[in-house]
Amino acid sequence: MKEAQILVVEDENIVAKDVENRLKNMGYKVPAIAATGEDAIAKVEEHRPDLVLMDIMLRGTMDGVTAAEKIRHQFNVPVIYVTAYSDQSTLDRAKISEPYGYLLKPFEERELHSTIEMALYKHKIEKRLKESEQWLATTLKSIGDAVIATDRNGRVAFMNPVAENLTGWVQGQSLGQDLSEVFNIIDEKTRTHVECPSIRILRERTGYKLPYNVILIAKDGNEVPIDDSASPIVDDKGMIIGTVLAFRDITERKMAERVLRQHAQYLIKRVKELNCLYSIFGIFEKQDVTIPELIRQIIQVIPAAWQYPDETCVRIRVEGNEATSEGFQESPWYLRENILVFDKEIGSIEIFITSEKPEKDEGPFLKEERSLIHAIAMYIGHMIERRRSTEFMKQQSDNMGKLIKAINSTFTLSTILSNDKTPFHQIVSQTLDVIPAAMRFPDVAFARIVLENQEFKTSNYVPSDRMFSAEIIASDEKIGVVEVGYLEQRPSMGNDSPFSDEEKSLILLVALQLGRLVERKRNEEKSRHAVSAVGRDDTEYERR
Known part of the structure; x- marks a missing residue:
């Protein structure tokens, strides 16, 4: 895996050098250090780093928040703020630039490492999702059928050019409009209004095909006979998040x-x-x-x-x-x-x-x-x-669902592993519950975590040769392992492994976070023992 390049933006030379040394010790590359907002933008353009560590308060006329906004808009590079200020006004300003993390000085090395890894992973997934959306939008604009997609409230979220031509609505005018306003249909024989497909789908939670004799009345009053099919858009939890309508002009037919x-x-x-x-x-x-x-x-x-x-x-x-x-x-x-x-x-x-x-x-x-x-x-x-169009729409809907599922699983695991108030064994159990659901085939996935001679496993766990494992390391010592496998043979994703690169990265990330969690618990225990020892010494001294 390529070493990530991280640009450091810090106007205090000593602090900047310290951060640079820490990053290099973690295995990252630091192509440059910038002391001002203007310099940061220039160095991002020159080096194209994977991430920017940005101090909010900088010398010069441009502060870190303004620089971060320009970097995000011009170069799409993720930014993590590193600052000594935690007041509400600073936080409110920082939110505007949509940072990928916020670290308060002074910070621990493992906290820095964890924040960087999560930011890089989140940016990678978001970039892939954006590319997929752009690819899907381009494809939908090119196909011969008219396509309209709505949100969960039945309001227009997308129209391709064919749909614009048939309805007489351009996408800019239709976005946010109720589908029944844009997609006005009547029965050809009775001239009575036909119920909007999205309303029926949201009510009955299933696909729907319009009756054969349906007329679409365009915005300018033009009438076009159409044939259509409509389906719900469902997320990985089975919740309807919108509808998609595919239709065509059947005048010639x-x-x-x-x-x-x-x-x-x-x-x-x-x-x-x-x-x-x-x-x-x-x-x-x-x-x-x-x-x-x-x-x-x-x-x-x-x-x-x-x-x-x-x-x-x-x-x-x-x-x-x-x-x-x-x-x-x-x-x-x-x-x-x-x-x-x-x-x-x-x-x-x-x-x-x-x-x-x-x-x-x-x-x-x-x-x-x-x-x-x-x-x-x-x-x-x-x-x-018609069959091919229906199959294509279903496949693209499934792909979107998988990307959404990967992002949701990452944020769920991050929330579980960063909660200091939850008992340790409960954190491990919750993590164990989330892992199978994040896999491509959750119904036949199992997981097992061995940590400091304690074993946690899902109820369906059985030893298998179809597994991927990651070692749990704490203080440079192996203390356990995370294992994920399938009960049945699954299609290979390369190198005879049924796991995709995203699944492997997620398993490795879980092992890394568990190791850091154990390190943190150990250090907290050492600190409590040290404080207790000092207290005993003080008591003995007073007795004397």
Whole structure:
């Protein structure tokens, strides 16, 4: 792991040198020391350190708080304040710059080390979360579907450009607005208001798909037929923190359906074609059936819709997979239509007639049959598009939940291990409870802590070769170990280990904090013994 570079900002030379020596003894690099706020900003730009230790009261016109604000905005470098001032006004000013720590002089070396490590880890996680959010926002802006996300109160938190275009609201105007104001929908047939999806999701705590005949009324009054699905956004504790709505303009689909309905009226005597058409519509609406199974069901109903059903064969190819009707055979007489997903060809549907027939109009196939195969190909493409969009949104929601879970676990452990008023054995037990929940697979994770001949372990603990352990060191002496493992085989994250780098870092951090906690307890015990010994000596002296 790369040694962290820490810039020291201190206007007292002796104090600055002392801090520099301490940092180097801890294994950190100190690229420079600055004595003024202006100098600190210049050295951050020159050296790009990983963290800045900033004294609040500095010489010159710029104090530490102002310098820290500029450093955070210009370079995104975390700052820890080191100061002898703890008055409320100083604290209030310091909060504005969002520091990653606040140390009061004089401070102990282990306190400095712990604060630095927590600040570096927190900044790393926040940076990763920000990058993920930027990546997700860019992706959402690029996809073909309109996407709107809300907070837990149903107020708009995000809109991509497609959603802006369909609703007539720009994101800057819609942020904070109730979704029902921006996403105004009515029933196409009755013209009555349709309940806002976010309200229903927040009430029923489950995903929701709008009825088929829904019209979106844009801000300028323009009406657009839409198809949509909405889902809750859930954190790692199962709490709903918002909703996400994905929808698309289905004007072209509606037009195609209108054409199909017109054809159906024209071919009213051809009941078999109509039965096929409606059978396919019903197949498309099945949400719990896999795409290969849907294709097989579609193939079964197509031959009966053609004018020569006993001599009609069907073949559908989708992304390298092929399905055919019973008794399939190719022939020179066929229709072919490409299947498109997001305007990219992924397969085709082919209809073969096994024997030569009299050519009428455009050949052995009716014009209505040519329209039908086009509609089927189009609907198969739309169905696959919708499935992929839903899977993509779920995957991104899961990734966000994992990042939130890692940050929450870090802060929970930090709170437990820094509480001096809690009994030592209770601190260890609470730590043991938090560790499995912070892993990728909490349901099959276990933990064990051995500390100074005492053993603490979760109820499901069993020895396993799928474990990661970290030694607990106090006063350069190994006093115990933290072990975390899985009851079942899990996917490797590299080097045949089921643990990610973030999980390993968290386990190492727990071991480090427990070691420091023991050191602190020992030093406090030594201090009490020393005070007691001095008291006994004073008493003996008075007796004499």
